[in-house]
Amino acid sequence: MPIPNRLKKIVPLVFALGLGVVAVLLNSQYLGQQRAKLDQERKKVMEQYSTPVEVAVAARDLPEGIALESAHLRADSVPEKWVQPYALRPHEVQSVIGQVTAAPIASGEQILSNKLRRPDAAPAGSTLSSFMPKGKRAVTIAVDTLSGVGGFVRAGDIVDMLWTLPVPPPPGGERPSSPQVVTVTLFQDVPVFAVGGEVAGSAPSKAGTSGGESKQQFVTVGLTPQETSFLLFAREQGRIQLSLRPRADKGVQVQVKPADFNSLMELQLGMQPPKAPASEAKTTRQVEIYKGLQRSLVEVTEHE
Numbered sequence: 001m002p003i004p005n006r007l008k009k010i011v012p013l014v015f016a017l018g019l020g021v022v023a024v025l026l027n028s029q030y031l032g033q034q035r036a037k038l039d040q041e042r043k044k045v046m047e048q049y050s051t052p053v054e055v056a057v058a059a060r061d062l063p064e065g066i067a068l069e070s071a072h073l074r075a076d077s078v079p080e081k082w083v084q085p086y087a088l089r090p091h092e093v094q095s096v097i098g099q100v101t102a103a104p105i106a107s108g109e110q111i112l113s114n115k116l117r118r119p120d121a122a123p124a125g126s127t128l129s130s131f132m133p134k135g136k137r138a139v140t141i142a143v144d145t146l147s148g149v150g151g152f153v154r155a156g157d158i159v160d161m162l163w164t165l166p167v168p169p170p171p172g173g174e175r176p177s178s179p180q181v182v183t184v185t186l187f188q189d190v191p192v193f194a195v196g197g198e199v200a201g202s203a204p205s206k207a208g209t210s211g212g213e214s215k216q217q218f219v220t221v222g223l224t225p226q227e228t229s230f231l232l233f234a235r236e237q238g239r240i241q242l243s244l245r246p247r248a249d250k251g252v253q254v255q256v257k258p259a260d261f262n263s264l265m266e267l268q269l270g271m272q273p274p275k276a277p278a279s280e281a282k283t284t285r286q287v288e289i290y291k292g293l294q295r296s297l298v299e300v301t302e303h304e
Helices: 005-049 090-096 225-237 261-268
Strands: 052-058 073-079 137-143 158-166 181-195 217-223 239-244 282-291 294-303
Touching (some): 052 090, 137 225, 137 239, 181 225, 217 225
Antiparallel strands (some): 158 239, 181 217, 282 294
């Protein structure tokens, strides 16, 4: 039986409508599944944000080697899961003010304690010359337990350097059998760059000098080029003794008179030096003493 023309036109429409309904249902089901997945992800993220933690971050880009200031840091809240190891909390910020960045830190990056170092600490992998002050020269001298303050001098300390030498005879004169000895303060406020292999800012090694043992060690100090020449000359002419300074005296210069037998008797013991017999001829001459770049004259009396 032939299908009427009108019915032929309706069947495709009904079929297309059915396919459309099926497509809508399938699409709705797919969207529902995706919405459920998004809800689950949102819940996970919200769970992470439910316990935010405040950390210290960089307020701007910080290059390597800059000393931290309060203006360089700010507080920020991040999920606990995203807090990095060694991250500093806001209440710990004051303890790192003044420390130096050991690596560049980007703006907004968390401040990590292992990216900071003390100002006097040598950067990792650096050489001695990389942190020496401008205008200074490193020079090394050998000291023992006595001249090295019992082994208590450490890299980063400040010392005075004393020079003990026999007074030389006048030009053309004979060297006396028992020449006078004088001690002068050669240099003051001298920084110690290194002791042995221990460089300023590195972890100090354990002191190991026992009672009467005289153990030699090498101390590297910082002087100007001219002072370096004076030190090398003085080392060949007499003995060098280190005197350890307290950190509170850093930068302080003290007037110290040269010490000899006469000044010891007069100033320390309150005694006048013994006078020579009237018949004994006396010779007075002046000896040049250099303290750093300063030249002074010391009168020395010799008896013939």
